[in-house]
Amino acid sequence: MASAPVAVYADVVDLDPAPGVRLLEESGFEVRVLDSADPDAIVSGAHDAAALLIGYAPVTASMLDRLGSLQIVATQSVGIDSVDLDACRRLGIAVSNVPGAAxxxxxxxxxxxxxxxxxxxxxxxxxxxxxxxxxxxxxxxxxxxxxxxxxxxxxxxxxxxxxxxxxxxxxxxxxxxxxxxxxxxxxxxxxxxxxxxxxxxxxxxxxxxxxxxxxxxxxxxxxxxxxxxxxxxxxxxxxxxxxxxxxxxxxxxxxxxxxxxxxxxxxxxxxxxxxxxTPHAAYLSPASARDYVLHQAQSVLAHFAGTGTNLADPG
Missing domain, CATH: 3.40.50.720 (NAD(P)-binding Rossmann-like Domain)
Structure with missing residues (x-):
């Protein structure tokens, strides 16, 4: 029997990941929440992850080279500037964002x-x-x-x-x-x-x-x-x-x-x-907090269903 794919939350910034965790688990993923932006902690905790969900943690080429099972990096925001897109293209790792939640x-x-x-x-x-x-x-x-x-x-x-x-x-x-x-x-x-x-x-x-x-x-x-x-x-x-x-x-x-x-x-x-x-708070409300978490998790599910958009794809 095949093991469940692993989804790992790295840093959790201002938001409660519980709705996303629940959605992913209901879809057959094993989910871990690291609550850390430390590169070594992320690599250790996501060593077997198929999906990495991040807040603002930088995701570098060095980290990606050590995450051999990774298929997608899903950001929690519109921005994808914290992710090394060139390394993702080289390794065939998809990148998704949350464009409209806030x-x-x-x-x-x-x-x-x-x-x-x-x-x-x-x-x-x-x-x-x-x-x-x-x-x-x-x-x-x-x-x-x-x-x-x-x-x-x-x-x-x-x-x-x-x-x-x-x-x-x-x-x-x-x-x-x-x-x-x-x-x-x-x-x-x-x-x-x-x-x-x-x-x-x-x-x-x-x-x-x-x-x-x-x-x-x-x-x-x-x-x-x-x-x-x-x-x-x-x-x-x-x-x-x-x-x-x-x-x-x-x-x-x-x-x-x-x-x-x-x-x-x-x-x-x-x-x-x-x-x-103000403290980078423009995006916050109870509604956006819910939508950010759910849309981030949904982007992971869309990728594995073959319907997602890959922002690391130059085409």
């Missing part, structure tokens, strides 16, 4: 951050806590008169654009991989930066997008512009962002993601008086 949550979070910046909420709150009762200390804008630039118009960027569109005067968008949805004027990146009062980032982390907003691009922004990032921390040059905040090029930045997470206690972006920072 589209509404992330778009809503970016919208909330945008409105908070436009009306100066985090900065006025801090001032009141410090004993300053003066609303004129912030430049509070009228929503219907601002231009919002959306960089990246995939599922989340397009949803954000649809949410904020009725509230503001104009929405422009830059989409390197496709076309803009209705209601969004598609422009080149430099033009978007030139005309926007607020810019919201919605791109994956790739070699082409890492450091996309560097000193040169940030300098194109209107003085006093605002920046929202609920996608990936490495899209922005951190040193350039700090200079833009210090110099007043940016009047504020709202960040749900940072280049290094969790940040050090003295991280200058976290401690800067003109930032609003």
């Amino acid at each position: 589209t509404e949550e992330v778009a809503s979070h970016a919208l909330a951050m945008s409105l908070a910046l436009v009306r100066g909420l985090p900065f006025l709150d801090r001032a009141v806590a410090d004993g300053v009762w003066d609303g004129t200390r912030e430049q509070l804008l009228r929503l219907s008169e601002i231009t919002v630039g959306v960089i990246g118009l995939g599922r989340i960027g397009a949803r954000y654009a649809r949410m904020i569109g009725p509230l503001v005067g104009r929405v422009v968008g830059y989409e390197p991989y496709g076309t803009a949805p209705d209601g969004v004027e598609q422009v080149e990146l430099d033009e978007l930066l030139d005309v926007s009062d607020l810019v919201s980032l919605h791109l994956p982390s790739t070699p082409d997008t890492q450091g996309l907003l560097d000193a040169g691009r940030l300098s194109r922004l209107r003085r006093g512009a605002m920046l929202v990032n609920a996608s990936r921390g490495d899209l922005i040059d951190t040193a350039a962002l700090l200079r833009a905040l210090d110099d007043g090029v940016l009047s504020g930045a709202a960040l749900d993601v940072l280049p290094h997470e969790p940040p050090a206690r003295d991280d200058p972006l976290v401690r800067h008086p003109r930032t609003l920072v």
Whole structure:
């Protein structure tokens, strides 16, 4: 009698894997939950695994070479940048992601951050806590008169654009991989930066997008512009962002993601008086927590049923 295929959860980040575990076990898998991102612990605990389910744990070529039974790596998020795709292609290992489980949550979070910046909420709150009762200390804008630039118009960027569109005067968008949805004027990146009062980032982390907003691009922004990032921390040059905040090029930045997470206690972006920072929480809700876990497990089942999509397949 053939033994059951093994599915292993590596790091479990913020979510309860129980619904996914139950689904996989009901489908005939033996399931282990390691709750670790340590490479050696993953290799040891998944030595006979056919499926590896990860949160944010890096999956390197060295690890993959030691996992001889592995057929699929299933990420818990849209991003697959923590997985060595070249090694997966070489070894014939499939890669899957969870593309739509938190589209509404992330778009809503970016919208909330945008409105908070436009009306100066985090900065006025801090001032009141410090004993300053003066609303004129912030430049509070009228929503219907601002231009919002959306960089990246995939599922989340397009949803954000649809949410904020009725509230503001104009929405422009830059989409390197496709076309803009209705209601969004598609422009080149430099033009978007030139005309926007607020810019919201919605791109994956790739070699082409890492450091996309560097000193040169940030300098194109209107003085006093605002920046929202609920996608990936490495899209922005951190040193350039700090200079833009210090110099007043940016009047504020709202960040749900940072280049290094969790940040050090003295991280200058976290401690800067003109930032609003949340702990990579944009995707969270009871509904998305359920959907992330179930969709991740379903992607494993789809692979073994021959109906899955392999993101490591160059074709």
